[in-house]
Amino acid sequence: MSVVTRFAPSPTGRVHVGNLRTALHNWLFARQQGGRFLLRIDDTDQARSEERFVTAIRADLQWLGLDWDGEVRQSERFGLYEEQFAKLRATGRVYPCYETPQELELKRKVQLGRGLPPVYDRAALNLTDADRVKLEGEGVQPHWRFKLDHDAPIVWDDLIRGPQRFDPKLMSDPVVRRADGSWLYLLPSVIDDIDMGISHVVRGEDHVSNTAAQVQMFQALGALPPAFAHEALLTGSAGKLSKRLGATDVDHWRETGTEPLALAAKLARIGTSLPVEPVTTMTPLLERFDFASFGRAPARFDEAELAKLNAQTVHLMNYDQVAERLPAGMDARAWEAVRPNLERVADAADWWHVVEGPVDAETAEEDRDFLRAAVDAARTIDWGGDPWHALTGALKESTGRKGKPLFLPLRRALTGREHGPDMAALLPLIGRDRALARLEAAAHG
Numbered sequence: 001m002s003v004v005t006r007f008a009p010s011p012t013g014r015v016h017v018g019n020l021r022t023a024l025h026n027w028l029f030a031r032q033q034g035g036r037f038l039l040r041i042d043d044t045d046q047a048r049s050e051e052r053f054v055t056a057i058r059a060d061l062q063w064l065g066l067d068w069d070g071e072v073r074q075s076e077r078f079g080l081y082e083e084q085f086a087k088l089r090a091t092g093r094v095y096p097c098y099e100t101p102q103e104l105e106l107k108r109k110v111q112l113g114r115g116l117p118p119v120y121d122r123a124a125l126n127l128t129d130a131d132r133v134k135l136e137g138e139g140v141q142p143h144w145r146f147k148l149d150h151d152a153p154i155v156w157d158d159l160i161r162g163p164q165r166f167d168p169k170l171m172s173d174p175v176v177r178r179a180d181g182s183w184l185y186l187l188p189s190v191i192d193d194i195d196m197g198i199s200h201v202v203r204g205e206d207h208v209s210n211t212a213a214q215v216q217m218f219q220a221l222g223a224l225p226p227a228f229a230h231e232a233l234l235t236g237s238a239g240k241l242s243k244r245l246g247a248t249d250v251d252h253w254r255e256t257g258t259e260p261l262a263l264a265a266k267l268a269r270i271g272t273s274l275p276v277e278p279v280t281t282m283t284p285l286l287e288r289f290d291f292a293s294f295g296r297a298p299a300r301f302d303e304a305e306l307a308k309l310n311a312q313t314v315h316l317m318n319y320d321q322v323a324e325r326l327p328a329g330m331d332a333r334a335w336e337a338v339r340p341n342l343e344r345v346a347d348a349a350d351w352w353h354v355v356e357g358p359v360d361a362e363t364a365e366e367d368r369d370f371l372r373a374a375v376d377a378a379r380t381i382d383w384g385g386d387p388w389h390a391l392t393g394a395l396k397e398s399t400g401r402k403g404k405p406l407f408l409p410l411r412r413a414l415t416g417r418e419h420g421p422d423m424a425a426l427l428p429l430i431g432r433d434r435a436l437a438r439l440e441a442a443a444h445g
């Protein structure tokens with residue numbers, strides 16, 4: 001069977017981490033299986049859908065490193081929905097209903113009051129043609145429900161949740177079309193999944209009860225339902241996906257200097273039994289992607305952990321991966337020197353300023369003589385090899401200092417900072433002339 005997956009966002013807002021994760025899983029699985037990954041824009045709700053969100057969704061997926069093999073838009077497919085709807089109508093699997101929302105609410109209250117499940121009572125099925133003509137004559141337009149088959153339980157073997165079983169008698173026949181003719185999500189999604197040849201539907205577990213109804217819609221349209229994988233939702237550090245995290249879009253990740261690969265590494269593995277590890281390409285993520293590794297408990301998305309993973313990711317990145325984001329003049333050697341100290345690629349610029357200077361160094365009085373000796377040593381050592389070890393070796397011998405009292409005043413004088421990249425890597429970048437000037441400035445105050 002050839003694998004075809006899809007990501008089906010509604011363009012009514014930006015995609016947040018939960019959606020990005022779903023998109024990523026669909027992509028990883030399709031790529032792992034040599035299948036196809038499609039983008040479907042669920043824009044049947046034309047009042048709430050906006051073109052700028054369609055543009056943003058594409059850009060956000062690209063930012064994460066996802067590509068897709070085709071794109072369809074539901075708003076261009078109303079003809080197909082109409083056709084399939086007519087089939088369901090002809091076979092009696094959709095039927096017109098005329099209740100107002102108030103009437104339905106009243107029925108629910110009565111049922112709940114009697115301790116009964118609030119399931120739609122199918123009263124509309126008892127209307128005669130004459131009743132319908134009368135209602136429509138009074139200007140009441142029908143909405144349409146899909147008639148569930150009550151005869152057999154709805155079952156599927158969910159790739160994440162395992163065997164699922166629903167009793168259709170305990171479910172309301174879902175409304176699939178509104179009185180104004182507009183479509184609700186359920187039916188067009190099934191029609192598209194059939195038409196697009198979707199083999200696996202991977203989405204959040206908030207869709208499980210939709211799936212129960214949709215399984216019968218596939219069957220009613222003469223198709224075999226696809227495989228389903230419903231993933232547990234993400235929660236924030238505080239227990240549930242906070243409003244803020246839910247509203248966090250790719251702009252936030254860009255602004256915080258989060259690497260797409262760090263976010264992908266996190267989202268690929270969060271909530272699974274596989275370790276969350278930094279990666280330099282998507283390959284290890286797609287090679288080990290496995291629905292069987294997904295847990296059923298909600299996964300906690302912790303931004304502090306992501307920041308750590310981001311730093312680890314940056315530490316693995318090659319110069320070629322970052323070159324265009326570095327300040328002019330910063331070469332591969334400089335990148336490698338500062339990389340282990342970075343939390344974000346953008347911070348490389350700070351260290352480049354340290355290399356280029358000027359630096360603002362404070363010198364303790366008791367270090368002045370030592371730094372004068374450092375100036376002398378710096379004049380005589382060989383700058384072509386390993387100047388840091390040459391310099392500290394010479395000073396150790398001439399001053400007897402070692403450890404922190406040897407290294408720290410030099411680091412302060414040369415970089416203006418207490419901490420930073422390995423001086424052995426940094427000093428050759430600073431070079432003889434700038435180093436001498438900084439040591440002299442520190443020695444003489």
Ligand code: GLU
Nearest residue numbers: 008009010042189202203
């Ligand atoms: N547009 C639906 C949503 O965003 C798609 C769900 C699905 O994957 O079928 O929830």
